Amino acid sequence: MKGLFAKHKIMMLVIILAIILIYTLFSLLCPIMTDDYMFWGKYLTANNGSMMPSLSGYCNYVRDLWLYENGRLANVLCAPVVLWMPKLAWAIILAVIICAIYLLSARMVNGSRPVNPLLLMSIWICSILLLPWYDTSSLMLIDYALNYFPPTLLTLATIW
DSSP states (O other): OHHHHTTOHHHHHHHHHHHHHHHHHHHHHSOOOHHHHHHHHHHHHHTTTOOSOOHHHHHHHHHHHHHHSOOOHHHHHHHIIIIISOHHHHHHHHHHHHHHHHHHHHHHHHTTSOOOHHHHHHHHHHHHHTSOOOOTTSOHHHHHHHHTHHHHHHHHHHHO
C-alpha cells in the first residue's frame, strides 16, 4: 500500500472515502431484485424450508445451482447476502469492492509508479460516464451488485 498512496495520502484517502460513501448510499437505496427472492426460495427448498443458516442447507443449495441453474457466483452469494446479511453490511462491502476495482484498475494503468489522486478520479469519472445509462430494462444499475462487481474484482486481481 505504500506505493499506492505516494505523496498524496490525504487526497487519496478523501477520494477513497468518497467512493465508499457514495456507493454505500447508492446500495442502500437500491431494492433487492425479484430474482434474488427467487434464489431465496431455492435456498429454503434446499434447507427444508428453514431460513436459518445451515452448512448442509447451503451445500444443497449450491449443488442445486450447479445442477439445475448456471452456477454463477452471484447466485451462489445470493442466499447469504439476501437472507442473512444486514443491508447496511452488504452496502458497505459492495462499496469497498467497487472502490477496490477502481484502485486496482488505477494500479494496473500506472504500472510500478504510485497511483495519484488525479488518476483515481479520472478512472472513477470515466467509469461513471461510460456506463450504459440508456437502459430499457431499468435493471442495469441494480443488477450489477451481485452479478458483476465481485467477479470483476476477482478477474482484475487475477490479471494483476
